[in-house]
Amino acid sequence: MKSEDNEVLPSDNIIQYGPLKIRRCRKPAPTIATGRRSKFLILFGNEEIKREQRRAKNREAARKLKEKRQLIEEQLDEKLRQLQCEHLVLQEYLQRLEQKKQNLEQKIDSVSTDPLIELLSTNNQNMLLFFEECSDDLDFFGESLDKIFDSEL
Incomplete structure:
Protein backbone atom coordinates (compact mmCIF):
# COMPACT_ATOMS: atom_id res chain seq x y z
CA MET A 1 0.00 0.00 0.00
CA LYS A 2 1.22 3.47 -0.86
CA SER A 3 0.84 6.53 1.32
CA GLU A 4 -0.15 9.89 -0.12
CA ASP A 5 3.37 11.41 -0.10
CA ASN A 6 4.70 8.83 -2.59
CA GLU A 7 6.49 6.70 0.02
CA VAL A 8 5.90 3.00 0.02
CA LEU A 9 4.73 1.66 3.33
CA PRO A 10 7.23 -0.39 5.36
CA SER A 11 5.15 -3.52 4.87
CA ASP A 12 6.38 -3.60 1.26
CA ASN A 13 10.00 -3.19 2.46
CA ILE A 14 10.64 -0.46 -0.17
CA ILE A 15 11.65 3.09 0.71
CA GLN A 16 11.17 5.91 -1.76
CA TYR A 17 13.41 9.01 -1.70
CA GLY A 18 11.95 11.32 -4.31
CA PRO A 19 12.35 9.56 -7.67
CA LEU A 20 14.55 6.81 -6.18
CA LYS A 21 13.16 3.56 -4.83
CA ILE A 22 15.32 1.49 -2.54
CA ARG A 23 14.53 -2.05 -1.49
CA ARG A 24 15.61 -2.90 2.01
CA CYS A 25 17.33 -6.21 2.59
CA ARG A 26 14.99 -8.65 4.28
CA LYS A 27 17.77 -10.73 5.74
CA PRO A 28 20.89 -8.60 6.13
CA ALA A 29 24.21 -10.34 5.81
CA PRO A 30 26.07 -10.77 9.10
CA THR A 31 29.04 -8.83 7.68
CA ILE A 32 29.64 -6.66 4.66
CA ALA A 33 32.66 -6.90 2.36
CA THR A 34 34.83 -4.86 4.75
CA GLY A 35 34.20 -7.26 7.59
CA ARG A 36 31.89 -4.91 9.46
CA ARG A 37 28.34 -5.63 10.41
CA SER A 38 25.56 -4.08 8.34
CA LYS A 39 23.79 -1.13 9.91
CA PHE A 40 20.51 -2.88 9.20
CA LEU A 41 21.48 -5.89 11.31
CA ILE A 42 19.25 -5.97 14.36
CA LEU A 43 21.26 -6.26 17.55
CA PHE A 44 20.00 -6.93 21.04
CA GLY A 45 21.07 -6.01 24.54
CA ASN A 46 24.55 -4.72 25.25
CA GLU A 47 25.66 -4.75 21.58
CA GLU A 48 22.79 -2.40 20.62
CA ILE A 49 23.73 0.01 23.42
CA LYS A 50 27.39 0.03 22.34
CA ARG A 51 26.39 0.63 18.72
CA GLU A 52 24.22 3.59 19.69
CA GLN A 53 27.00 5.02 21.88
CA ARG A 54 29.49 4.75 18.99
CA ARG A 55 27.02 6.39 16.64
CA ALA A 56 26.34 9.19 19.13
CA LYS A 57 30.08 9.80 19.60
CA ASN A 58 30.56 9.77 15.83
CA ARG A 59 27.73 12.27 15.32
CA GLU A 60 29.21 14.55 18.00
CA ALA A 61 32.68 14.34 16.47
CA ALA A 62 31.26 15.11 13.02
CA ARG A 63 29.37 18.12 14.45
CA LYS A 64 32.52 19.46 16.15
CA LEU A 65 34.55 18.97 12.97
CA LYS A 66 31.94 20.84 10.95
CA GLU A 67 31.97 23.73 13.43
CA LYS A 68 35.77 23.83 13.38
CA ARG A 69 35.85 23.85 9.57
CA GLN A 70 33.26 26.61 9.51
CA LEU A 71 35.27 28.67 12.02
CA ILE A 72 38.45 28.22 9.99
CA GLU A 73 36.60 29.16 6.80
CA GLU A 74 35.23 32.33 8.43
CA GLN A 75 38.70 33.28 9.66
CA LEU A 76 40.16 32.73 6.19
CA ASP A 77 37.36 34.79 4.62
CA GLU A 78 38.07 37.64 7.05
CA LYS A 79 41.80 37.43 6.33
CA LEU A 80 41.03 37.46 2.58
CA ARG A 81 38.90 40.60 2.98
CA GLN A 82 41.66 42.31 4.97
CA LEU A 83 44.30 41.42 2.39
CA GLN A 84 42.06 42.61 -0.46
CA CYS A 85 41.58 45.96 1.31
CA GLU A 86 45.31 46.24 1.91
CA HIS A 87 45.93 45.39 -1.75
CA LEU A 88 43.60 48.20 -2.85
CA VAL A 89 45.32 50.68 -0.52
CA LEU A 90 48.74 49.67 -1.83
CA GLN A 91 47.57 49.95 -5.44
CA GLU A 92 46.30 53.48 -4.78
CA TYR A 93 49.58 54.37 -3.09
CA LEU A 94 51.50 52.98 -6.08
CA GLN A 95 49.38 55.05 -8.47
CA ARG A 96 50.06 58.20 -6.42
CA LEU A 97 53.80 57.48 -6.47
CA GLU A 98 53.75 56.88 -10.22
CA GLN A 99 51.87 60.15 -10.75
CA LYS A 100 54.39 61.99 -8.56
CA LYS A 101 57.24 60.41 -10.56
CA GLN A 102 55.65 61.55 -13.84
CA ASN A 103 55.21 65.08 -12.48
CA LEU A 104 58.86 65.23 -11.42
CA GLU A 105 60.00 63.88 -14.80
CA GLN A 106 57.91 66.53 -16.54
CA LYS A 107 59.47 69.24 -14.39
CA ILE A 108 62.95 67.95 -15.20
CA ASP A 109 62.14 67.81 -18.91
CA SER A 110 60.65 71.32 -18.85
CA VAL A 111 63.82 72.86 -17.47
CA SER A 112 65.68 73.87 -20.63
Missing part, protein backbone atom coordinates in the same frame (compact mmCIF):
# COMPACT_ATOMS: atom_id res chain seq x y z
CA THR A 113 68.75 75.32 -18.94
CA ASP A 114 71.02 74.26 -16.17
CA PRO A 115 69.46 75.15 -12.77
CA LEU A 116 72.71 76.76 -11.61
CA ILE A 117 72.70 79.09 -14.62
CA GLU A 118 69.08 79.92 -13.91
CA LEU A 119 69.97 80.84 -10.34
CA LEU A 120 72.80 83.07 -11.49
CA SER A 121 70.76 84.88 -14.12
CA THR A 122 70.08 88.59 -13.81
CA ASN A 123 66.40 87.91 -13.19
CA ASN A 124 67.19 86.47 -9.79
CA GLN A 125 68.40 89.55 -7.89
CA ASN A 126 68.27 87.95 -4.45
CA MET A 127 70.87 85.40 -5.42
CA LEU A 128 73.12 88.07 -6.89
CA LEU A 129 72.98 89.99 -3.63
CA PHE A 130 73.81 86.85 -1.73
CA PHE A 131 76.84 86.19 -3.95
CA GLU A 132 78.03 89.76 -3.58
CA GLU A 133 77.89 89.46 0.22
CA CYS A 134 79.88 86.25 0.05
CA SER A 135 82.37 87.52 -2.53
CA ASP A 136 85.28 86.91 -0.16
CA ASP A 137 84.50 83.22 -0.29
CA LEU A 138 84.51 83.30 -4.10
CA ASP A 139 88.08 84.57 -4.10
CA PHE A 140 88.98 81.19 -2.67
CA PHE A 141 88.42 79.76 -6.11
CA GLY A 142 90.74 82.34 -7.65
CA GLU A 143 88.02 83.96 -9.74
CA SER A 144 86.26 87.23 -9.27
CA LEU A 145 82.51 87.53 -9.16
CA ASP A 146 82.46 89.41 -12.46
CA LYS A 147 84.30 86.64 -14.30
CA ILE A 148 81.84 84.04 -13.04
CA PHE A 149 78.82 86.04 -14.15
CA ASP A 150 80.35 86.97 -17.50
CA SER A 151 81.34 83.41 -18.33
CA GLU A 152 77.99 81.93 -17.37
CA LEU A 153 75.88 84.40 -19.24
